[in-house]
Amino acid sequence: MNQFKKYPNFLIGFDRFFYRKEHKSTRRRILSIIVLILIALLVIYGILVATNVNRYAFLSLFTRGLRDQKQQQDFITNIGIFTLAGLSFGFAMQVKIFNIGISGQMLAGASFAFIITHYLAKTGFAPAVGGQLITIILSMFVAAFVSVLTGLFKIYLKINEVVSAILLNW
Structure with missing residues (x-):
């Protein structure tokens, strides 16, 4: 039974x-x-x-x-990163979009910020607070562009957003 x-x-x-x-x-x-x-x-x-x-x-x-100060700073940084990822996933779910490409979008923005700061450091130009803010804003646009690509693939090519997000991440 x-x-x-x-x-x-x-x-x-x-x-x-x-x-x-x-x-x-x-x-x-x-x-x-x-x-x-x-x-x-x-x-x-x-x-x-x-x-x-x-x-x-x-x-x-x-x-x-939580053992020493460096590990505490790394821990808080990681918590901030995962909190932003969770908030972005929650926002996408509220508008009925299953966004599995958050890690790729964050990686695209972070890579772009690294490239900008790397090449600016090579030229000897070290921007102050305003330059850092511009770098963050440009990185947000690059991450949004990756997200828009997923949306365009869904709308115009009729590709499932999960498949296109996974393929764009790799």
Whole structure:
């Protein structure tokens, strides 16, 4: 006999709590996200223990970035980068676009900024705050251009945005 048929109320409750969106309050959404993150962390910890990895390796994932000042600065920088990526993905999802090319767009902008600063440093020109701001704005335009390419491929060539974003990233 199917084990799930014995406990249909549990599965219905699980489905209602985690997946159904009708009449779902903000508090319940936040709680379901936190519970799912904790479940994922427990699964990861279980996999580490099952594969005989050092148990303290899991804890070091959360404390390693906070040991000295340089690591704290790197940690905060990475948090900022991933926060911007998450916000851009969230914005794209709100307008019903599945944007899987965020990493490529960020890489295009960062590469362009690196090229600009590299060649300006070779010429001996070191811009102050205004030059850095212009570099950031130009990098944003380059990243937006990569995003527009994905949109143009979808509109005019009828290519799925997931496929075109993945191909543009590589």
